[in-house]
Amino acid sequence: MSRxxxxxxxxxxxSVGAITMMTPMLYLISYSLRSNGAIYQFPPTLFPxxxxxxxxxxxYVLSDNLGLFTYFKNSIVVGVITMILxxxxxxxxxxxxxxxxxMGKNILFSLIIATMVIPGLGxxxxxxxxxxxxxxxxxxxxxxxxxxxxxxxFSTFMMKGFVDNLPKELDEAAHIDGASTLHVYFKIILPxxxxxxxxxxxxxxxxxxxxxxxxxxxxxxEHLRTIPIYIAGFFGRNNFTQFGYIFAISFLSLIPIIIVxxxxxxxxxxxxxxxxxxx
Amino acid sequence: xxxxxIDHELRCRMLNSNLINKKKMNISKDKIQIVLLFLPGLxxxxxxxxxxxxxxxxxxxxxxxIGSKGNALFVGFENYISVFTDGxxxxxxxxxxxxxxxxxxxxxxxxxLVAVLINSMSKGQVGFRIVYYLPVITSWVIVxxxxxxxxQNEGYLNYVIVNIWEITDxxxxxxxxxxxxxxxxxxxxxxxxxxxxxxxxxxALTSVPKELYDSxxxxxxxxxxxxxxxxxxxxxxxxxxxxxxLTIGAFNTFTPVKLITNGKPLHQTEFILTWMYKNAxxxxxxxxxAALSFLVAILVSAITITQFKLLGKK
Numbered sequence: 001m002s003r004x005x006x007x008x009x010x011x012x013x014x015s016v017g018a019i020t021m022m023t024p025m026l027y028l029i030s031y032s033l034r035s036n037g038a039i040y041q042f043p044p045t046l047f048p049x050x051x052x053x054x055x056x057x058x059x060y061v062l063s064d065n066l067g068l069f070t071y072f073k074n075s076i077v078v079g080v081i082t083m084i085l086x087x088x089x090x091x092x093x094x095x096x097x098x099x100x101x102x103m104g105k106n107i108l109f110s111l112i113i114a115t116m117v118i119p120g121l122g123x124x125x126x127x128x129x130x131x132x133x134x135x136x137x138x139x140x141x142x143x144x145x146x147x148x149x150x151x152x153x154f155s156t157f158m159m160k161g162f163v164d165n166l167p168k169e170l171d172e173a174a175h176i177d178g179a180s181t182l183h184v185y186f187k188i189i190l191p192x193x194x195x196x197x198x199x200x201x202x203x204x205x206x207x208x209x210x211x212x213x214x215x216x217x218x219x220x221x222e223h224l225r226t227i228p229i230y231i232a233g234f235f236g237r238n239n240f241t242q243f244g245y246i247f248a249i250s251f252l253s254l255i256p257i258i259i260v261x262x263x264x265x266x267x268x269x270x271x272x273x274x275x276x277x278x279x
Numbered sequence: 280x281x282x283x284x285i286d287h288e289l290r291c292r293m294l295n296s297n298l299i300n301k302k303k304m305n306i307s308k309d310k311i312q313i314v315l316l317f318l319p320g321l322x323x324x325x326x327x328x329x330x331x332x333x334x335x336x337x338x339x340x341x342x343x344x345i346g347s348k349g350n351a352l353f354v355g356f357e358n359y360i361s362v363f364t365d366g367x368x369x370x371x372x373x374x375x376x377x378x379x380x381x382x383x384x385x386x387x388x389x390x391x392l393v394a395v396l397i398n399s400m401s402k403g404q405v406g407f408r409i410v411y412y413l414p415v416i417t418s419w420v421i422v423x424x425x426x427x428x429x430x431q432n433e434g435y436l437n438y439v440i441v442n443i444w445e446i447t448d449x450x451x452x453x454x455x456x457x458x459x460x461x462x463x464x465x466x467x468x469x470x471x472x473x474x475x476x477x478x479x480x481x482x483a484l485t486s487v488p489k490e491l492y493d494s495x496x497x498x499x500x501x502x503x504x505x506x507x508x509x510x511x512x513x514x515x516x517x518x519x520x521x522x523x524x525l526t527i528g529a530f531n532t533f534t535p536v537k538l539i540t541n542g543k544p545l546h547q548t549e550f551i552l553t554w555m556y557k558n559a560x561x562x563x564x565x566x567x568x569a570a571l572s573f574l575v576a577i578l579v580s581a582i583t584i585t586q587f588k589l590l591g592k593k
Contacts (some may be wrong), residue, residue, distance in 0.1 A: 006399075007400065009397075010396050010399055010400060011400070011403070013396060014393065014396050014397065014400075014407050017393060017411070018407060018410045018411065019410055021403060021410060021413070021414060021470065021473070021510075022410060022413070022428065022473075024422075024425055024429060024470070025414075025417070025426065026415060027425065027429065027435065028421070028425050039428075040433075043438055044434075044438050045443060045542070046435075067388065070317060088319070089319050089320035090320065092316040092317060092319070092320055093317065093321070095316065096313055096316055096317045096359045097320040100313055102313075107355045107472070108321075111324075111329065114326070114580065115324075115328050115329075115332070116527070117527055117576070117579045117583050118576045118579070118582050119527070119531040119552060119575060119576075119579070120531060121333075121531070121533050121556065122552065122555070122575055122576060123332065123554045124559070125333035125335065125338065125559045125565055125568055125569055125571070125572065126330070126332075126334035126335050126569075127327065127331050128339065128428040128506050128559075129334070130326070130327065130330070130331065143325050145323070146327065148323065148327070149323065149327035149328045149331075150326070152328070153324070153326060153328070156320070160326060165421070168308040180309060180312055181309045181313055181316070182312045182315070182316065185316060191491070198374055199417070206416060209418065210418030210419055210420065210534075211533045212418075212419060212420050212537075213537070213556065214431040214531050215533060215550075217560060226586075227418075227420075227582070228418055228419075228534075230418040231418075231420045231421065231424065232420050232424075234472075235427075235538065243428055246423075246424050250424070250425070253421070254417060254420070255416075255417075256417070257416050257417075258413070261409070261412065261416050262409065263410075265405070267410075277407065
């Protein structure tokens with residue numbers, strides 16, 4: 001009996017919290033479904049009247065001349081390439097750091113951990129200079145190396161923790177059978193690392209998908225914009241922010257992320273426990 | 280008989296030396312393969328992380344003239360001195376600290392509370408988890424625009440507190456003073472981060488052995504005692520981990536400040552990164568900006584090491 005009451009209380013508290021968490025999001029969806037002017041109407045309401053609902057914001061932002069699809073494509077291209085690059089480099093680094101001894105290994109690993117601490121944007125001044133030298137300014141390819149550099153140390157750290165927990169006997173046995181290091185890595189370690197790689201990759205994709213500071217610094221051509229710079233560009237344009245459009249674009253850009261999250265939900269947790277942070 | 284035994288021994292030796300040779304060959308071949316695996320990541324790390332850090336350090340001792348490339352003037356510690364004496368950078372550093380001091384504990388406490396509650400449910404866990412995690416996967420740009428709108432003078436929040444709850448007569452000017460802006464930014468940071476710490480804590484909670492709770496129950500411990508004497512000690516490392524990550528995150532705050540207050544009023548709500556960014560790309564004050572960045576890197580490392588020292592002790 002008291003257990004039951006307890007579980008009702010738990011559900012009640014969680015629901016109140018959930019409503020608080022969701023209200024801003026409801027607001028976003030609700031105003032994306034009303035005309036731009038409705039946002040300045042008084043009193044504001046959380047839910048639109050049925051007669052108020054219109055898809056004009058969506059029609060406007062989806063119309064071809066706005067190039068929303070180009071920006072989506074840019075964001076996806078950058079996110080996917082960044083994610084794959086990091087997955088390849090970090091898993092290889094993690095494997096070598098975890099399984100082999102060589103000179104300077106501890107120094108290197110300490111450096112990797114130390115650089116995790118540095119705020120990403122903290123390095124943008126010298127990184128910008130490198131980008132200038134390598135002719136990467138105002139190209140999509142200019143985003144990828146910097147995003148990769150930001151997320152590589154943490155990804156390596158997480159994956160190394162995961163490889164450390166894999167039984168050594170597996171690859172030792174393969175080595176005795178004469179398998180080469182590359183073979184062991186590609187055929188034994190990498191397949192076992194799948195959950196860790198998946199989890200880290202999702203985080204890396206999300207981070208790249210939402211990055212604003214560096215993208216805004218490097219990209220100046222309109223057709224190379226990623227979604228975050230596009231949304232921010234709508235903000236305060238001509239001293240008048242068209243919130244209806246912004247909210248519609250925001251909601252559209254959330255859909256793929258929510259789908260990714262719901263379908264890979266279990267990896268979010270394995271990913272977090274992967275780095276040996278259990279308990 | 281003798282002969283055959285010698286023959287056998289010989290054969291064994293040969294086989295053995297063959298094996299050793301093969302192994303040696305394998306090792307040198309393996310070395311190349313190890314280097315092959317290792318090199319891309321290492322080069323990348325060296326070029327895009329280590330070299331920029333070195334560059335940053337050097338830059339922090341120079342003054343760069345506007346428009347001129349390569350004509351840097353060596354100024355010694357002048358940039359560092361101006362970081363320490365300049366009023367805005369002090370605002371930027373204290374603001375970032377205040378933000379961290381509010382958001383780190385509140386994300387940990389609320390995240391842990393939600394995690395414990397969700398973990399105690401027998402069904403419906405997934406739904407709540409998704410709802411609480413949604414803000415985490417919503418991009419900072421969207422969150423900033425949304426909350427800037429909610430906290431406007433004529434925004435939804437003011438409507439609720441003035442017209443519905445009637446707490447004040449006049450709308451609160453949330454984004455026009457330093458302290459209220461910091462409060463707003465901290466609320467947003469907490470709202471966005473609860474889901475992350477919740478997920479980390481749920482992962483940790485599921486690995487606490489059930490038997491501990493069962494035997495505690497037998498001994499008559501109530502829920503609160505079980506939480507403080509079993510749960511908390513068992514997830515200590517996770518709390519430390521999330522504290523470190525959230526602190527790093529707090530020092531990483533850029534987008535919401537840039538989009539919501541952009542330092543207004545009068546640079547009073549500047550954060551370390553926004554101030555660094557403005558100096559680098561708007562005022563072209565590269566040396567100053569580099570000094571600020573470098574100081575922050577040292578500061579965050581020091582804080583992280585202290586956190587490990589304080590809580591890492593067994």
